[in-house]
Amino acid sequence: MNPADFADENPFHVLGIVPTLDPVAIKRAYFTALTKHPPHSDPEGFKRIRVAYEALGSRGEAASHVLSSAIDIEAELATLRAHHDAALAGAGQASSASAADAARVTRLTEGLARLDLETALTLFGREHG
């Protein structure tokens, strides 16, 4: 197989790492992949990881690949949700309780404004009568 056939593959995907600009991480991933695809026993696999590694050879190329790599939205979201969702839910519940209280007060003041005194006293007096 021609090395050009691998050119369209995402090199980070081939090397089995998340997109990164860290040259040490890229090199480490390359050597790890090399142990799985040694050139003498798996020449095709070796060519594939070699093309991927060379595609990340310059810092500019690596940055281009990082930026043009598709993003796993759900995985990124799961990490952030694990970090924030409990606190957000707590804040949301507290604010819901506040909102309910505020709505109760509003309902009283607005409701009284629509009643004459006798009706209001009769309405609320029933619970005490």
Added chain:
Amino acid sequence: MGRGDQDKRERRAREQIDKALARRDVESAVDAVLALDKAAREPLLALVAPAFRHALPDMQKASAWARLHTLAARAEQEPRLLSHAADEATVANARWPLFLACMRARDFARAGRIWRLLVETVNARVPALARAITAWIGGQGHISPQDVADLDVDRLPALSAADPRHGTESRTQLHLAPPAQPTSSAAAKEALYLLFATQPPVIVAETLRAWLERAPTDVATTLRKQGGSLALRELLLQASSGTPLVVPAQLLARLGDGAKDDLAQEILVATRLLITRVASKTPKRGESEALDALASALVRTTPFEDLAEILARDFARVPELAALARVTCQSALSRAASLPDQHLIPLWIQALHLNAPRPEAEPEDQLGLSGPTWLQAASREVCRRGKALANYCSKLDGHARNRMLSSLRWGQPGEIVADIMDVLWKDASEEVRGDLARMLPDFIEMAEQQSEYQLQDSLSLADMATVERIALAASKADPDLPFLAAGGLSVWRRFGLRSLPYCAELLPYALSQASKPSHRFEIVQAYVGSRVDIDAWLEVIAELSLGEAAMLPSLMVETCHAMIERFRTDRIALAHAIGRIVKLDLPFSLLKDVAHAYQRAVLADSAEPTSEDEEAQTLLRLMLGDRPKKSPGKSRTKRTKKAPRKTDPRSGTGQLELPLDENDA
């Protein structure tokens, strides 16, 4: 005051009251009562007080709170309006709307005074309500939820449904106000969670902006880090649900602006997401601009800052990253003076390509009249490093160099382009000079268009002197040659004559600038003067044959004769010229003249015929073989039959059979 006057006033007051009550105008009736002395009011109160008390519940039902608040003040002035000939319950019922009106008008002092007259009645029957209302007045319109805890508010009638079409807003589902500005880092985290949990994204962005403006450094850092993380969560949630990403993306970009590397990872993720979105060709409105904002923040982070120069070049190969490349170029070129030559020049060329107009751009934008100032500044810097630019350009292949020269025209004023061409010319190779010369017609055309737009501006500013000068020049110009106004003329004067030997297309411009007809041939000579091959002459002749001006045919013949004179002893050049004349489909008379010259050269030259000779002779036989020379007094047929044909004694095949004039023979 006499008794008579008193009677008169009372009578007039009574008349007013009668009229007011007849039209149910309680306020006027009350005013009429209050205009009298206290002692004199008593008989009239019997009329007004019942109407007054009766009107109050109606006003409450009609929500006439402003009128009720006014009447509450009147009732304080004259308490008998409420109490005259009425039992306690009736009075309390009448006071109730006045009390509510004072609360709504936030007139808590008067409300408190009225409430003191009501509290006993209320407290006797519903103590919880009395406590709640007392707290309501004490809280100046606010009641804590604990104060209403003992009341079953659900027993109250339902409030009218919200209907924005009628201006009725929901009162039970009020939006909570955003949390207050946090003053410590710990409070900032809580406030941010509350903000993101309760407010819509637009309010979150606006509130955070306001907080950051006033926050001390440590609080601002927390707000940026925590806010950025929450903004990214919001962005990913929106992306997951397919809704527009503009608001959270812009918020993240804004937070990243002052965060340096604190938000580098979040901005990188968001940028990648927006790149995918924009590259999908179906971005939502504003997402391209959001990507620009994110990219600006990204190139300020350390991992990308030192890569700006490399990125700007490498991104050119990835079309989806064009937006990012533009921002990166801008970021790097904004400090052009500090960049080394090997970074500056390729970056600048990249920026030229990125700023070349799209086909749908407005004509003004295509002319580059509104190009970015940072690119113009970078171009001036490049101009100062002319030698490095010329050196770089000489190493480019022809395609890359022509692309660069083509992009050079866009995005900046003509004088900058001219300066760059000048420095390029100075140290350029002959090949680069040829490319520059071939670019000149386009550049002249663009300068002309720029002049046209500037002329329109001049017209709007009533600069009639300029207009008249150009109109006068245009009236004197040859209508069949290109007319150069201010812009094109200055470009021509600067580059025309030195470029002419490299590009025959410039001849019409050169001819249009000739001050006298006799100068035109001198211009032609200027073009061919430095060229040793016959092709330059043929290019000129071909160019002249395409023109429409009346003087061109004679100039073409003159040029052809000069060419023949110049190459009269060069048999091979003339043979080559015959091939080119036929190929270019030039006038037959020229072919004939060149053929005669060739014939003479053949006769004078004893060298062996070459492949050019054979080709030329084949062509001549095809073109001229059956077109004999017409002699006066003799028919063509006769002449053909009788005239002896010259043959080339060296061809051995008798291939060359040209009819020659007697003089030639």
